[in-house]
Amino acid sequence: MGRPAFAFMFRKILIANRGEIALRIICACKELGIPTVAVFSEADRNSLPVRFADEAVCIGPARASDSYLNIPQVISAAEITNVDAIHPGYGFLAENANFAEVCEASHIAFIGPSAEVIRIMGEKDRARREAAAAGLPVIPGTPGVVEDEHAALRAAEEIGYPLMLKASAGGGGRGMRIVRGPAEILPAFRAARHEAGQAFGVPDVYIEKYVERPRHIEFQVLGDRHGRVMHLGERECSVQRRHQKLIEEAPSPAVDNSVRESLGARVVAALEKLGYSGAGTVEFLRDARGEFYFIEMNTRIQVEHPVTESVTGVDLVKAQIRLAAGEKLADVVPRYTLSGHSIECRINAEDPETFAPSPGRITAFHAPGGHGVRVDTAMHSDAVVPPHYDSLIAKLIVRAPSRPEAIARMRRALEMFIIEGVKTTIPLQRRIMDDPQFQRGDLHTGFLDHLLARAEHA
């Protein structure tokens, strides 16, 4: 990715984050020749990002709300170190529209899309409306509350079965009914309204299509500040527990070239309409019949971005920085080819069975290496996993020419990953690599729950 010699580049970048993503951003900055500033809480004083950044500023005590989420402290640190850009990473302030605005008011570039776009995509409801208006498929549903049984029948006919009745005043499963056929709709409607009335005081329900055994498939996009957007293919992230992704891969076993091209084109068109810039991910659910439905968009770099990097060869974080500095998409990513298969395992410091967090001192740490293996981590022997933040301690990414080879490579890399002193999810991820259903690529968002339930009753 050659940079035109005359292109503007930032003088200094502050990384408003911690852990592995802070280190990832520092890597990109070093390769671009840009000096870095790390901000850190007292709990991260001895961390690798602090060590490898050119400057570091302590911005507060361990608690995230007093440090990494503390906008005045972050901005003040940016001011005293005289940076002209801030990279927010993921989580923390990355999708905080207020923060993006404060950066703008302070004449500091926010490496991400505009505050307005962040705000639109931050409200799920609004994001869906905008996505639909921009031409993306969304989950069919009633625009609002279903007033009466006539309306229910009409809506059900339009939307099609199976569908879900949902209470508009609350969640938690109450006032919810899955309806599989026309004979069930009216009894379910009455029952759902009754339950919703009891639970929330308001009987109102709305109707949405029920996506069964959905696959979570998301598209990586990049946009410049000149109105162009491109996609870099999709990722499959169906292996989740309680909506937390555990394993991701690219490409999706369920997506072929023609789907990728047609849906990808619709994503690009929609985002160009919205004026999207920077890196982003558009998330879909895919049902058993191959229909895709937009669920939300993340206006930031994602945890699982390395699997896309592995199959495209594109450095997404460097791209973010260059695009934020005003370079054109055609210069930053002139072309790419999708090649091979990549899988990532999020290694969390958690009990692999109870998922209880397992913070503490790491007594031994040896990451696997070898052909086609990448480890993104800020952990090392003797490092302390603090209890104040999320439990992700490393990302293990493999790349291989085919999916079966990638699985074999991941299996051996997991086996050779030594982490002692804290519990990790590695044993569970090894079991998943051995699972025949996973190996067949027969995935959906309930896959992991089923596997765990099977293990319990074994």
Next chain:
Amino acid sequence: MAQKKTSRTSQAAPEQARAPRVDLGEIERILGFMTAHGLEELEYRHGDLHVRLRRHPAGGASLLNPGTAAAAPHPHEPGHARVAQLPPQSPPQAPPGENLHIVKSPIVGTFYSAPSPDAPPFVKPGDSVQRGTILCIVEAMKLMNEIEADQAGEVVRQMAENGQPVEYGQPLFALRPVAVG
């Protein structure tokens, strides 16, 4: 610098009547009263107990720029109350010259030792300060935040230079805590 304080030297008479016992429950009630009625300062005398409580409104009063309407909230907790007690409870005896108390910056910003470029510094080595005495300003995002002594004592050393950027936890002043019997 305007300080509405009863002046006391740091060297009080070695023998003194036993310090008045402070009923913390009473202090809490007074604080609650102040918060409920929006009071900023309250002075209370009863017998030989003299208590002054000062509550700091959110935003931090500035000597230079009366708080601009910046988007960012003040990093301190709003309405943080401090108890300035006269005479102060005697701390455990510390031999003079050791056990210096370091006042650290609670925020990121730029350190200023004086309220304005041509004014004299808030404090200098040798000065005696009480809890709540303003020691310096740390400017952050155009807001001048007054940094107060959190303990009574004698200023031994200024540990940051005027105009220097400071981080959270950065040492600003070394105080020798005062021991008043």
